[in-house]
Amino acid sequence: MGGVGNDTAPPNSFLSDKSAKVFVAGHRGLVGSAIVRKLQALGFTNLVLRTHAELDLTRQNDVDSFFDSEKPRFVILAAAKVGGIHANNTYPADFIAVNLQIQTNVIDSAYRHGVQKLLFLGSSCIYPKFAPQPIPEQALLTGPLEPTNEWYAVAKIAGIKMCQAYRIQYGWDAISGMPTNLYGPNDNFHPENSHVLPALMRRFHEAKVKSSKEVVVWGTGSPLREFLHVDDLADGVVFMMENYSGLEHVNVGSGKEVTIKELAELVKEVVGFEGDLVWDSSKPDGTPRKLMDSSKLLGLGWNPNISLKDGLVDTYNWYLEHVKQ
Numbered sequence: 001m002g003g004v005g006n007d008t009a010p011p012n013s014f015l016s017d018k019s020a021k022v023f024v025a026g027h028r029g030l031v032g033s034a035i036v037r038k039l040q041a042l043g044f045t046n047l048v049l050r051t052h053a054e055l056d057l058t059r060q061n062d063v064d065s066f067f068d069s070e071k072p073r074f075v076i077l078a079a080a081k082v083g084g085i086h087a088n089n090t091y092p093a094d095f096i097a098v099n100l101q102i103q104t105n106v107i108d109s110a111y112r113h114g115v116q117k118l119l120f121l122g123s124s125c126i127y128p129k130f131a132p133q134p135i136p137e138q139a140l141l142t143g144p145l146e147p148t149n150e151w152y153a154v155a156k157i158a159g160i161k162m163c164q165a166y167r168i169q170y171g172w173d174a175i176s177g178m179p180t181n182l183y184g185p186n187d188n189f190h191p192e193n194s195h196v197l198p199a200l201m202r203r204f205h206e207a208k209v210k211s212s213k214e215v216v217v218w219g220t221g222s223p224l225r226e227f228l229h230v231d232d233l234a235d236g237v238v239f240m241m242e243n244y245s246g247l248e249h250v251n252v253g254s255g256k257e258v259t260i261k262e263l264a265e266l267v268k269e270v271v272g273f274e275g276d277l278v279w280d281s282s283k284p285d286g287t288p289r290k291l292m293d294s295s296k297l298l299g300l301g302w303n304p305n306i307s308l309k310d311g312l313v314d315t316y317n318w319y320l321e322h323v324k325q
């Protein structure tokens with residue numbers, strides 16, 4: 001897959017010792033579970049994993065005790081409070097407070113307990129609502145944010161800046177990856193709080209089963225979104241752990257965008273729903289377009305591999321096996 005080479009890893013690098021202890025925070029989520037699958041496929045044997053119930057990352061003392069006893073060598077931070085446009089808009093306090101707490105506790109404790117390298121995950125929503133397209137890394141903090149997710153975005157921007165500050169002050173190897181909109185196995189299929197792709201997959205599936213005539217889709221259908229399969233992201237995360245140690249955050253996208261209307265038609269086709277789409281324009285569209293410029297990571301040798309159509313088929317098969325009632 002992608003650009004993750006494996007046989008010629010430099011000494012002391014991420015891929016040089018598959019018995020190194022790696023803490024994947026958020027390992028049961030969409031992203032964390034894909035990273036675990038990728039690391040296991042590469043032969044990593046010493047992953048440290050904690051569920052939310054076992055270790056609440058908002059609790060600073062518990063996070064400190066965990067690092068004190070486990071002393072991981074690498075950390076990949078994929079635990080966060082995450083949701084779609086409705087959840088972000090409805091629970092702004094949770095999105096800013098929980099994310100600031102988790103990332104501050106993990107980044108600071110990892111540094112103080114001798115972690116060699118940490119990767120923090122942000123999101124494309126860190127960029128200004130009307131950023132130039134495709135969005136380069138340098139667009140950060142050049143304009144106002146999209147109001148539906150500014151609380152989450154501010155927390156994520158603080159995470160990037162915290163990694164940069166620890167690199168500048170302590171010379172510590174903390175990096176940040178900014179993924180575009182993701183999807184795949186273990187996504188959140190909640191009817192209101194999820195992202196658009198799993199929400200539509202569930203709604204079309206339920207409508208097909210009930211032989212409904214129509215399915216409601218939010219907004220106008222005109223916003224553009226860039227989707228990346230989470231297995232491609234996991235490949236990119238491992239690639240960055242091995243190949244990137246810079247101050248600046250790094251965009252991770254597929255480079256391909258679709259309108260929400262095109263996405264809805266594609267999900268409808270994959271699921272096999274035969275009724276009509278009805279647009280609920282009382283729901284927010286959010287940012288009109290957020291295609292990222294991922295040329296920095298592509299230039300280092302990483303490449304995404306999974307087309308949206310193939311990824312949707314894969315995700316729907318997973319949904320049928322694991323989620324549907």
Ligand SMILES: NC(=O)C1=CN([C@@H]2O[C@H](COP(=O)(O)OP(=O)(O)OC[C@H]3O[C@@H](n4cnc5c(N)ncnc54)[C@H](OP(=O)(O)O)[C@@H]3O)[C@@H](O)[C@H]2O)C=CC1
Pocket residue numbers: 025026027028029030031032051052053055056057058077078079080081082102121122123124178179180181182183186187188195
């Ligand atoms: N999904 C997407 O489209 C995108 C995601 N990202 C980023 O990727 C990262 C992972 O997102 P994703 O996998 O989608 O999110 P998920 O909601 O699927 O997973 C988040 C994980 O974090 C864990 N978690 C949440 N709160 C806590 C806590 N207080 N203590 C311990 N664990 C906690 C959750 O555990 P539990 O379920 O038990 O609460 C879950 O395992 C996030 O940083 C997100 O910003 C970036 C761009 C797009």
Ligand SMILES: C[C@H]1O[C@H](OP(=O)(O)OP(=O)(O)OC[C@H]2O[C@@H](n3cnc4c(=O)[nH]c(N)nc43)[C@H](O)[C@@H]2O)[C@@H](O)[C@@H](O)C1=O
Pocket residue numbers: 083084085086088123124125149152153180181182192193194195196197199200217218219223225260283284285286287
């Ligand atoms: C990853 C990213 O995710 C969020 O930003 P978003 O890209 O706007 O995400 P979304 O997937 O929720 O919506 C995309 C578009 O799709 C439309 N839409 C149609 N029908 C449904 C629907 O049924 N559910 C949802 N959620 N959206 C729908 C919706 O109206 C919007 O126009 C932020 O949380 C942000 O913080 C973030 O990082």
